[in-house]
Amino acid sequence: MRSKITVGMYHCKQGLSLMAFLGFVVVSQAQERAINWLNFEQLEDSLAVQPKKVYIDFYAEWCAYCKKMDQAAYRDPKIIQILNTEYYPVKMDAESTEVIAFHGTVFNNRQLGKKRNPVHEIPLMLASRENTPFSLPAVVILDDSFRVRERYFEYLSPEQMLEILE
Secondary structure, eight states: OOOHHHHHHHHHHHHHHHHHHHHHHHHHHHHHTSOOOBOHHHHHHHHHHOOOEEEEEEEOTTOHHHHHHHHTGGGOHHHHHHHHHHEEEEEEETTOOOOEEETTEEEOOTTTTTSSSOOOHHHHHHSOBTTBOOOSSEEEEEOTTSOEEEEEOSOOOHHHHHHHHO
């Protein structure tokens, strides 16, 4: 026959195990509720390990439609699931002042001090259109060989984005 102390310790251990499991579930669910955005350095490392389609969101702090996409489309569970599993999602401030080394080349914001809203080289290279000034929001989708497949220069609703991603 077990003593009360042994039984109490047994229940205590079960309770701790249950709490640890529930904590894991909560953390896992929280990760599923957010897109695992990468930067370009992380993207380069990931592509070296396993080629995959790339989804790039160029934004700026002042861009109202960019913020609207953050609040609507990028919080949709289906979009989060697709971007986290089928793509390498990258989010970049188009006006970044960072020097970025990617695939043996160094990129920077050459427009700093020359323009009111200086745009970094990477968004200019990947999300520019002929005879049209650079505009936001800008979404670029690349295939698993890192070739541009699609570009979007507008607010994308969750429904539009799902159509694009599926």
